[in-house]
Amino acid sequence: MPDRLFVRYFPESDSLQWLMYDGEGNVKLRGEGPPETFADRTAEMNWSGSVSALLPGETVLLTSADIPTRQRRQIQQAVPYMVEDDLATEVEQCHFAIGERLPDGEISVAAIERGTLDQILERLSAAGLAPGSMKLDTLCVPFDGTTSVLIEHGRVHVKTGPASGLSLETALAGTALGLLPEDAAVSVVTCADGGDAGEVLVAQLEAETDGAAQVDVSDAEGLDLLCANYGQSELDLLQGEYEVDEVTAVDSNGWSLVWKLGVAVFALQVLLFAGEGLYLGTLADQYDADARALYARTFPKDRNVRDVRARWQSHLRGGGGEKGGFLQVFGAAVRHLPGSSLDAQNVNFNESRGDLILQLEAPRSEQLVGFSQTLGDAGLTAEIGTINQAEDQVKGSIKVRLQ
Structure with a gap:
């Protein structure tokens, strides 16, 4: 049977804990230190199996969101904006992991800065580790429905719900x-490595709860208990763009037959589709460049734009401005165009003022005036800007905003 390796990485101290079980559940390897130390310890060691990673709970933000839909894609699209107020940084800079639906109907969510997660994965990769899953030690504390406290060496975990705690x-x-409620039911587990500090905390808890x-x-030890309960947590950080197939070290010292066959098939596919891949890659780069150029021309004051799509959506919503967003003003205005004999030639929107400028063409100037009055009767503020008479057409502009 394959081995199973658990690692817990602490980004702030760049330290790693590792615990490896053999196929029969016996501890095969245990230790801690920088990731390079793990690489040195296993350089001459034969082992095979999966890699499961743990992060300290304080590395991420644990929260929840009330999203009625059951479709995962819609949940993924809605979560960033539902928890935006809880974040200490921009939505575009965060990665969101979705967990189970909680008893109150809300969806459990973990948010972590992309830069932090990228650095963590880079450090693990430097040690030869490619985890198939990554969970939080806070959520791997055994939970029986009451407030659960686990005391290990140098750390204390307080789990207050299926996907909440610190x-x-x-x-x-x-x-x-x-700060725990006086009448709260509390279950405490002191690990073998809890030490004297753990005994002091237990005495404090007993005194406060009578x-x-x-x-x-x-x-x-603490890491052993967390690893034993690893499967009980459904919130895995490796989702979306970070999702990976289960990684198994079939042969840690060389290429196995499976890997060789996989590489051969991959190489064949690359050769067969190299031309198509190059073409699509070039086309995608061109589309990306065109989209960014269009965005820069439309919103020249925006800087450091990483996610063009998210910024477009934000501008279209009007950024939450008091005078309404583009879609709201535009929808309220253009619904009156059909049957008016007017043709829209151009549309501009001033996001800061909430002004929509419609460039229109009509057979007669009276039709522009009539359309402006129609918008006013519909509850909009409409002002005629310019009117220019051509040979058989009249061109003019109308400024529209919500009242």
Whole structure:
């Protein structure tokens, strides 16, 4: 049977913990240190199996969103804007992972900065690690429906729900535990590596709950318990663009037959579709360049635009402005064009003022005036700008805004 490797990476200290089980569930390798140390320890070691990663809970934002739809694609599109107010950075700079639907109907969500996640994956890759999944240690704490506290070496985890909680250093845990409701049912597990600090925290909890806290002492270390409960957490950070197939180290010291066959098939596909791939890549680059150029001409004051599509959508919504967004003003105005004998030649929108400028063409100037009055009767503010008489047509502009 294959081995199974668990690793927990701490970005702030660039330290890694690893725990490997053999096919029978026995500990095969254990240690901690920089990722390079793990690479050195396993350089001459034969092992095969999956890699499962853990991150400290404080690395991400845990929240939830009320999204009625059950279609995952629609949920993925809605989540960034539903939790935008909870973020400390721009939506475009964050990666969102979606978990299970909670008992109250909301969707559990984890948000992490893309730059942070990219750096984490790069450091793991430098150690020869390509995890097939990545979860939070906070959510791997055993949970029985009550507030669950797990005390391990240097860290305390408080899990308050199926997909909610916090993790922090032992030195800061006393204050956090003191904020728990007095009547809260609390289950506490002290791990074998909890140390004296763990005993102090248990005494504090027992005092604050008048002895009502249920305290268990485990012979296992903290990482062992978290890994044993790894499968109970459904919130995996490796979703969307970061999603990977389950990665298995079939032969850590050389190419196995499976890998050789896979590489051969891949190489054949590359040769067969190289021409098509180059063409599509060039076409995609051209479309991307055209889209960015069009955006730059339309919104010349915007800088450092990473996600053009998201910015377009934001401008079309009007950025939440008080005078209404483009779609709202445009929809209210153009619904009166059919049957008016007017042709729209151009449309401009001033996002800061909420003004929509319609360049129109009509047989007679009276029709432009009549259309302006129609918009006014519909509850819009409409002002005629310019009217120019051509040979058999009249061209003019009307400025429209919501009242």
